[in-house]
Amino acid sequence: MKFARHWSTTTTWSLVLTLTASEAHAYIGPGAGFALGGSMLVLLVTFALAFAIILTWPIRAAIRLIKVGNPYKTAMAKKVVILGLDGMDPGMATKLMREGRLPNFQKLAERGVFRPLDTSVPSMSPVAWSTFATGVDASRHCIYDFLTRDPCTYAPILSSTDIGGAKKVINIGRYVVPLGKPKMKLLQKSQHFWKLLGDKNIFSIIQRVPITFPPTPFKNGLLLSGMCVPDLRGSQGTFSFFSTESEGDAAKFIGGEQTVLRRKGNSIRSRIVGPDNSVLKSGGRMTLPFTLTIADDGQSAQLEIDGGESLALKLNEYSDWVELTFKAGLGIKVSGIAKFYLISTDPHVNLYMTPIHIDPENPAMPISHPEVYAIYLAKKQGKYATLGLAEDTWSLNNRVIDEKVFFDQAISICEERERMFLDAVKQTKSGLVTTVFDTTDRVQHMFYRYLDPTHPANAGKDTEQWKDAIPQVYERADALVGKVWDLVDDPNAIFMVISDHGFTNFRRGVNINSWLRDNGYLYLKDENATTSGEWFDGVDWTRTRAFALGLTGIFINRAGREKSGIVSEGAEYRALVKELAAKLEKMIDPADGERCVRKVAMSQQYFDGPYRFDAPDLLVGWEGGYRNSWECAVGQVTEETITDNTRSWSGDHCVDPDIVPGVFFCDRAINTETPRLVDIPATVMKLFGQEIPNYMQGQMILPSDPKEGAAKGMLDPTTLEQSGAAPGALVFAPEERVAGERS
């Protein structure tokens, strides 16, 4: 009877129902009933969580105080913000500041300082940012390149990450069910300085710093992994190109795949190729069939992915991120995201799809610490690029897309990162915030030829339309600096802008493997052959004494280290590296008689860290304009040794580190005219009142009294060697050219 009275009240007014909790809710209906239930649950969880956190906060604070004291008591700054602009070049920055195009950088330099920043050896992002993260050189963090070789097989392996399957599996019929997570290990040695800060209860937000995948847990901080996060296929970025253009076999690309489309009227049926199916014993790639229907006017198309989204694609426009869910079987799904770009519909249909990024909202593997941080960012700002090398340079290098499509993609990724960076700066009241932006690096790699009218890569390509692309990206960075400065213009906050290296021209590619062959250091199994396949296919290891892999390294085939090593340790080894270094430093480009190599570092002499034995034995410091050829990087021996670089990837920094320093801007003056990348973590430790650990190789570069800084103000570009004035590149006008530059 009592219930009947309740029952009668339920029908009075639905709003009342939503705000009262009684059995009468049964009549609301499942949809709204669930909503109400869900709301109540959310509120319950929220209050429980909030109360638990608020109630335990004094206890946690007291424990922290007892354990580590007040971390900010002796700190010079409560907040440090470091904006990392990968590849920002001091010469180019100087030129654009002179032209008044970088007013915020100009103000920052005038208030504090702008100097070149000594980069790492070798001068490439994985090495340099590892030095930034750990405060030590390559022989201590053990990252010398993107790739190294497996000494047991001579096959290439990623330097930074070891990814394998789950340790235990169960076989069920045609399925293999993994028990536990796949093996993932960061191969970088030493430790990140934000871990040390976290141990002292200093909060950090670290976003997209290279070589932080897989993410290493640390206290009091959040981290989103950067460079070396793979795509869903496990590669460092594999784009897809769907085209009706190719007759017969699909074209083969480096870093991408073409799928030949067959058009039936306005309709095309094809499939997206996804990751390997590790759940099926038979393996194979998972695929997602789709139908593409071209509009009659050819200005758009409808893309319908089976069991997924249906979206309208406009000609010459990127789609938003599209969720791609691959079904492996046994109810296991893997989720990724990609963007589509309809390049043309007539006479041929050409559709480009970016590499499939790990979906940040539903990550197939951890890409952040804690794991939910990536999810949080996705829920806050929408889906975002997660791939380490997010800007798809390979598709432009293969001319699948043009400069506009690449530039739009790079800017879109940059916008995503700007949102997450500004948000992190706002949310962090005290502690460290660091975000690395790759746009500056990628755009300079792909658009450097526009600075050099005689660049070999210009042949047959536009040389005018995107002349301003690099300055535009610098301007974008300048605008970001303005926004950040508005947020951190506080006596208790310190703001730095750094880059890992600068940039120079890449006109000529040198295949060191071919040079080693020509000089009797590398032999092929087939004595009549003059070339090898990729990854040393065809190389005779029983006679080969040296080989090159990656972008600057030469390995000696050392007995006891390499599988078929023949060079003995001691005198033979020392003599060989000296001989090679001397010969390489005399290498002349027959095309113009110029020296190709500036200097060669012998690792065992140059480095003194515990991991120097893992280093390439020689590191080639190229002159500006030269670099390891594309074929050399993948362990191939080619007919010719020095060739023109005709690819869109026309600028580079894998040269002598002295000619590609990075930038260092700070809103305070500093102690030294020659700050180094390795000094940054030591400086941050000290700014937060912490002792610099003994193993760190850097030093504090900010004075305790801001007025005492000896180095302040703008950079004198005559102190730069080549930076911003690479051979052939018209960064500076002839009268502005600086010391050390070659004509």
Place this chain on the structure above:
Amino acid sequence: MQTYNNIASAIFDFLFAPFGHEIALFDLIVWPVIIGIGALQVYKYTSNQAAIASVKRQISMHLLEIRLFRDDIAQVLKSTAKIIGKNVIYIAHNLTPMAVMIIPMIALMVQLVAHYAYQPAPPGSVELLHLKLDPDAAVSAQDVSLEVPAGTSLDAPPVRTADGQVFWRVKADQPGDHVFKVRVGDEVYEKGWAVGGEARKVPVKRLRNWEALLYPGEAAIPSDAPVLSLELDMHTRPIDFVWDGELGILMWAMVLSLVAGVALKDFFGVTL
């Protein structure tokens, strides 16, 4: 009201119990699932799905924010306040589908209760027949008398209270669908009593006001009658897995329909 009850009962009496009332679980499983699916469709087309997805995303984002920034008390409080605010918005987004769903859902659940919440009284049992007079009516409890049908008997003299209520202890002597006749002044009001026999839809109570919509097993009392209610204590029907009585049926139907809705939401592409 009576017309509505007649139509609804005609429809559901036809649809329910295709295999008889003994197999209660058939209707109690099939109909809540149908309710769940129907509700999903209503929800899909009457709610702002994009807005609901957005607000849910924001709620989970703020929940994660509390976890990630747990040492920043100001941030925790801010996030908590935002979650409460977003919840209000979420509930507001649910009002339209709720308003659309509520009438058919009530109709269906009322019928489920009418068919399955109670069972006929066992022969030999004694129950209370209870009449309540309208206090404003011109009759008193002394003007009320009961005519007991064959197969039942009066177990004790009636009890009349000063506030216009009359209680009779009646005994079920024989199985059957018996009808009591209650005379109030010059008017006669009937009240059914299902005794013994197989499970079936049984009359529970007659009411004068709109609440009669919730008890379609018998006709409503006319609105100008001096009687407010006429009801007989009934035995709730025990059904495996389901709580006894009205609440049990309602909770079962709600939970099952919710489970069906949640389980099938992705299949039907609905954001709840």
